[in-house]
Amino acid sequence: MTEPPQSTPSTNNGTRHLLAFVAECPAECPVCDYSLRGLTQPRCPECGAELELRVGSPASTSARGPWR
Numbered sequence: 001m002t003e004p005p006q007s008t009p010s011t012n013n014g015t016r017h018l019l020a021f022v023a024e025c026p027a028e029c030p031v032c033d034y035s036l037r038g039l040t041q042p043r044c045p046e047c048g049a050e051l052e053l054r055v056g057s058p059a060s061t062s063a064r065g066p067w068r
């Protein structure tokens with residue numbers, strides 16, 4: 001299987017980081033739990049939900065941490 005040519009016009013940094021993230025880390029659609037690994041556009045191919053990369057820290061979710 002060959003990769004399609006990268007004909008995507010200049011995407012913003014957020015999109016680039018999002019795609020770089022899902023290319024290396026297993027991620028799932030927050031809406032339908034579809035696997036987003038290897039995603040080529042910031043949109044869920046299953047349900048069409050637009051995606052965005054958010055920066056989070058386990059320390060910020062003190063109410064749900066496994067240590068509480």
Ligand SMILES: [Zn+2]
Pocket residue numbers: 029030031032033034044045046047048049
């Ligand atoms: Zn989805």
